[in-house]
Amino acid sequence: MTSREPVSDPSPEEVLTPEDAELFAVLDRYLSSLHGGDLPTRSVLLERHPSLAKWVRYLELLDRLAPEETVADHQSQDQRSGADAEPQPFGKYQLLGEIGRGGMGVVYRAHQTDLDRPVALKMILSSRLASPEDVRRFYAEARAAGGLRHPNIVGIHEAGEVHGQHFFAMDFIEGRSLAQELARGPFEPRRAAECLAAVARAVQYLHEHNMIHRDLKPSNILLSAEGTPYVTDFGLAKTYGSSSVHTQSGLIVGTIGYMSPEQASGHAPAHSPQSDIYSLGAILFELLTGRPPFQNASPIDTLLEVIESEPPRPRQLNRSVPLSLELVCLRCLEKDPRRRYPSAAALVEDLEHFLRGEPLNVTPAGLLHRSLRWARREPTLAMHLGAICISALIVQVKYMISGYDLPYHLVVMILFGAWATVALLCQFLLRRAANNDVANMARYLWAAADTYLLTVMLYVADNPLGPLLVGYPLLIVASGLFFRVRLVTFMTVACLIAYGTLVLVGRDPVVKSQYTLLYAAALAVIGFVCGYQTYRVRVLSGYFEGRGQSNS
C-alpha cells in the first residue's frame, strides 16, 4: 500500500490534513479566548460549528483543571501586592505587604504611624525563639544592633512584641537585593569595586563594634534606587540565622557558596572577622564573573570544593576583569584565614587603590603558594604529574647509577613523557567541557588512557613485574576521588581487561596461575569497595539535598 493515511501515522514531521488544520484553527482560537476570559464567543462558535460541542467541552473541562494561579505566580504576586493590599494594623505599625522570607521569618513592608515613616518589619518565627533564654538573647542582640548607624547598613529601630509575635523594625530600603541585580549579569569592574568597597566599609564598622555578620551574601545586601548598597541581617544573624544553614538542609544550597571554608567545615571554634572577609571575596567574585566561586549541581560537591579546592581565576571566566582586582579577590578567598586581608579596612584600602589606579598593597602570591593553589585547583592533573615525576625520577636515578641499556631507558622515559602529555590534554578537555556529558566523557577517556598507558609501561618493563602491578589498584582507588560510582566501575573493568591482556601477551612467565586469578579477584574486590564507598558518599549527598526528606 503506497498511499499513506496521514491521521494514523504518528510521525511528527507530518503536516496537518486540511480538516485537522481547520479544526485546529477553531479550537486554538477558542482556547485563546478562553484564556483571555472571553467566554461569549462560545455560543457564536457552536452556532457555526455545532459538531464541535464535544471538543469545546474538553477544552473547558481541561481549563477548569488549571490552577487558579501557579505557585510561582502566587509568590511574585505577594511581592508585588505591597501597594494595593489592605493595610493591617500591627501595634503602632500598619503592615502593607510581604517583601521577603528568610530562615528567621517573614519581612513586611510597613508604615510606622506615630513617626509617619516607612519601615521594614521582620517577624521572627516562633520556632526560632522557643525558650525564654532565646528571647532574652534576641533582645540583647537587637539592642546592640540598634545602636549601630552607618551609611551602608540597614539601621534597626526597635525590637518588640505584639500579641506574642516578636519582631524588629528597620529602615525600609526601596530597591532590589544584590542577588536580584546579579541575576542580570556581572558588574563592570569599577562598579564592582565601588560596590564592594561600600559593603566592606559597613563590615569594618560592624567588626569595630564587635559584630560579625557571618551570613554575608548577595541576598543580604540591598541596593537602593541610586545603587547604594546596604548590608542587612547582621548581628541577629549571629545567633539565629547561621544555625539555619545546618538545620534546614533545603537551604544549604543557597548559602554555602558564600561561606568560608572554616565555617563550611563546621569545626571552627569561633567565627572570626576573617570569615566575613572570605564572604566579601565570594561576593566580589560574583560581582566580577556573575557566579559564586564554587557552584555545583550537588551541595556536597560544592561543600567539598569550598573546603578543599581552589576557585577558578576570575579572569578565566570574564576576560575584562583587571589583574589587580583578581588578586584582591583571590586574596580574600584564601583557605587559610591568616593569608586573607587582616581586616575589612585593609580590603577597602586596596579597592580604593584600584579605583584610583594606584599600585596595590597585596602582592602576588609566592611561587610555592601559587603552585599549591594550582594543585588544589587542578587536583587530578597535579596528582598525575606528581606521580609521573616521582616515578621518572626514580627510574632516572637508577639509570644514572647503573648506566646501561640506553634504548630501554629512552623508551621508558618517552612513555612517561607521553603519559604527562595525555594528562595535560585530558585536563584541557575537562576544563573546556561545555556540559556535563562532555566532562564525563573526558573523565572516561582519561581513565581509559591511564589504564592503557600503564599496561604499555608494564609490557615494556623488565620482568618479573612483581610489585609494579600495584599500579592497577592505584588507578581504581584514585578514580574513586571523583565520587562517581560509574567511573569506578569503568576503571575496575578496564583494569581487569588490561591485566588479562598483559597476562596473555606479556613476557612475564606465569609462575602460578592461581596467583593471577587471585590478583584479578582482588582487583575486582578493590573496585567494589571503592565503588561502595563512593555510593555511600552519594547517599549522604542526596540527604543534604533534602530529597530523602519524608516530613512535610
Add this chain to the structure above:
Amino acid sequence: MNQTSTNDSDAFPVDPLVPLLERARQGDRDARNELFEHCRAYVSLIARAQVGSWLQAKVDHSDLVQQSLLEAHRALDQFRGTTDGEWLAWLKRIVHHNAADFVRRYGVAQRRRAGREVSLDAPRNADSSGPARDPSDPGQTPSQIVLRSEEQMEISRAVAQLPPDYQEIIILRNLERLPFDEIAERMGRSRPAVQMLWMRALKKLHESLEP
C-alpha cells in the same frame, strides 16, 4: 442521608460523590479508600499543572500527590462542603498549599514565565463558588452544571491514560496555558510539530472519552 445542594434542583441525582463522601466522613474506611482512589487521577493532574515543569525537574510530582492525598485523608473531618464541586475545589486548594510548601522547601527561585499573564478577571471561579457556575454561560441546566465535577474526574483519568508526550502537551497548553511558541521551545520541537502533537492528543482524548 443524601443531602444535595439545596439551591439547585433536587430533582437531579447531581452529586455522585456525595454519598461516598458522607460515608467516608462517618469513618467508613472502605468508602474513604474508594473516594481517594476515585480522585487520584484528578489530584495527580492538577498537581502536575500546579508545580509547572520548571519545578518538576526538582520534585517528583508524585510526592506532591502523595502528600496532598495524605493531608486530605487526615483533614477529611474538616471538610464542610456538601457538593462534589466543593470537594474538588477543596482538594485543589490542598494541592496548591502543598505545592507552595514544596517550592519553599526546595528553595526554588521563582521564574516568571512569558505568556503566563492571564487576565485575572477571567471567570475561573470553581474554587470559590463551589459547584462551577459560569456567569457568562447562562444556558446551562443544573444537571449540566453538576455533571462537571464527575466529568472533570473522567477527563483526568483519560489524560492519565494518554502516552507521555500527549499528557505533556495537554498539561503545557491547556493546564499551564502556555503559548505554542514557548511549548515548542521547552519540548525542543518545532512549533508546527507541537501543534500537531496537541491536535493528536485531543483526538486521542476524544477517542477514549467517546468509545
